[in-house]
Amino acid sequence: MKVNYTLKSIFLAFLVTLGVCLFVHYDLHSRLMHPKKAIEFINSFHPYDDLVFITIPILQVLIAGAIPCEISGFIGGYLYGPVLGTIYSTIGLGIGSWLAFSLARTFGLPLVRRVVRASILEKYDCFMRQRGSLVSFILFLIPGFPKAALCYIIGLSQMNSWNFIAVSTAGRLLGTILLSVSGSSVRDNHGGVVLIFLVIIGMIFLLAYLYRGRLIKMAEDVRKKEII
Secondary structure, three states: OHHHHHHHHHHHHHHHHHHHHHHHHOOHHHHHOOHHHHHHHHHOOOOOHHHHHHHHHHHHHHOOOOOOOHHHHHHHHHHHHHHHHHHHHHHHHHHHHHHHHHHHHHHOHHHHHHHOOHHHHHHOHHHHHHOOHHHHHHHHHOOOOOHHHHHHHHOOOOOOHHHHHHHHHHHHHHHHHHHHHHHHHHHOOOHHHHHHHHHHHHHHHHHHHHOHHHHHHHHHHHHHHHHO
């Protein structure tokens, strides 16, 4: 058991080191903050551009807070259309989320303190103790919530890996779909479609943000009733 744990730790540490090196070497922060540069960069790897794209949201989650993951969702839709864009983004976010979760589960609070900003960790510390799937799902659904940091934070809880993957994927799916459709519409010059989806996204995100407290409280009440 100890040998397996050591091998897992070494493997995870290697992946993170490799990811950080790639992130710095290709100056992904600068490229992703300018979508046009990011699109040109990804296309330069054709015919393996789809694999390169999937790697980007993985790195965005691992390097929590460096770059909003929403950027890659839009780029995915622009490059691959609404369906493949959603699929590729979901795969990348899923792998990245699982790696962040596993890193926190393996190395514990000392690592999380290094990756997640102290202000975020302190602010959402209560959610580490809430451990409920429904609560976590609501948090992933709320716009503007630091989802990459949340992956590390939940890794400190008792939630199992499969449950976490299901919750994080489902919570992100709607936003990923809308971003992919928006990116695809911009590419095809469908201004009207973009406007409609921006309005829909804005309304959903605004409602979720305004009622985030009630949503979380409702989820916590449901969880307490299930425990009782």
